[in-house]
Amino acid sequence: MTMRIPTAWAPYLLVSPFLILFAVFGLFPLLFSAWLAFQSWEPTSGIEAMKFVGLDNFVFALTDGWFWKALRNTLWLAVGSGLPQHLVALPLAVFLHQAFGRWRGLFSGAYFLPYITSTVAIAMLFGSLFSTDYGLVNQALHAVFGTENINWMRSPQAIKPAVAIIVFWRYVGFNLVLYLAALQTLPEDLYQAARLDGAGPWQQFLRITLPGIKPMILFGVTLSIIGGLQLFEEPFILTNGKGGADQAAMTVAMYLYRLAFDFSDFGGASALAWIMFGLIAALTWLTNKAFADRQVQA
Template sequence: MVASMPDNPAATATAAAPSARRTLQARDWAPYLFISPFFILFVCFGLFPLLFSVWLSFHTWDPSTGLAGMNWVGIENYQFVLTDDWFQKSVFNTFWIAIVSGLPQHLVAIPLAFFAHTYLAKYRNTVVGVYFLPFITSTVAIALVFNSLFSRDFGVINVTLTSIGNLSIAGFHPLAWLFPTHNIDWGQPQYTKWMISSLIFWRYVGWNTVLYLSALQTIPNDLYEAATIDGASRRQQFWYITVPLLRPMMFFAVTLTIIGNLQLFEEPFIITGGTGGIDQAGKTAAMHMYNTAFVDSDFGTASAVAWILFIIIALMTWANNKLFAQKD
């Protein structure tokens, strides 16, 4: 039998074209459909809160009154924050802790990573695990341990200092590191910042060590072999080979330290019970923002604090970028 030909081939092709066009359009939109959950979640929980906090920083608002309770005040929130003594003190505490705990992290982590890379190659994985353990430990558990260590009456630190003080003529009174006692001489504010700084240093020095150790493994061994043949000592190899080639990782690690320390919240909040310790000496800028929002219910001022803190972090990051910028 002979197959019959359609009466009008052009009409058949024209009828099939819309179907093919719809299929092509569906294929074009399919990838966007699959990745749409990310963008939906980002807009709802990322972009919208960000833009809303900018708008909120120009208002006074108590959430219990609803959105109708928002009152436009312009830049008054920013003016109040910049002249607020407690905010200035929290920024000072933040920078104090950031410098005292952040700078030694890198001064210790770089030589420590070089030592582990050079002399402990066989046990490198074990050493890395030990270094990294404080970083992944629960903040609450760390706070409990340090509260015990620095306890006024039974802490190991005070017991040790008292034992040493008893050997001298002057003697030594146990220190109240976090909370005031009936004797003001036993609870001075500067001790609180030292305690928090020691906690931050202990927890994050291992993280920076792992970063530098990973960077050291990318440096060719040929450079060290050539330096050894030329008579360079280990110290000279460290200063003239290791340190210059670690410059990109140093920039990355210091940037993370700046951002993390200026946003410091968990450790001082938990270890001081949210009060900031004696005379609020351990109260950071992030803690001040939290208390302003969720204790004082002043979300407009808290939003202003957040954006001022963002500007400070951006400026510090820019300065760090200029410091580590590669020269021609």
């Protein structure tokens, strides 16, 4: 005897694998983290050892000097690596789109390659490039400017630019691909009409290209803000998880990790994660508002 499934159940059965996986690996950790933010708990003591502490974890996070230091480092790296990405990717995308035609995909693929490369391999590569005695970066600086060798990994002033360069190098190709995709949606008729009216390349860029790809610029900037405030892999691997000299490259995500797994303060780490969630949400909202205001004024 075969069991017939009602037709009305079919859509729910088809999506049930995704819903189950999302509930187990997405929704449950999210809710557990929100609950844990109000608890004092060390995992080695068991679930029954949890103790409700109210807002103490949030107060601790907001009054912790290490959190503010990590936040300043994170904002510095987010701006120092994120802003150059777009300042380079946008004009480079316009150049590839106009100069190489159908061959632009080959060149954009070469720029995109660092994005899909292993973070460990990237950190090892740049660790060698930034080597104090034999690194190519120091040799190039000495040959051009005559500077002495810089100890990039042990100097609080040098390690931030080193991490920013790595993040820039890895993600500039991603933004390049975004902008190339947006440029290909712009109708060529607009440029032809502009040329007939006597508009030069710079006027075409300001009056046609920028307004046309503004939604993609908003998307790319939003991703850079979110990724910059969640920066973890590159500084963690480059500094062996310690944040470098004077903790100058310790980001909030790294401090959150150490708070949970080095100091066993999972309640404080959860509170810190939700504080960063609120900060990222606020900056994303402000970015969308800024772009919307510019669109209205235009």
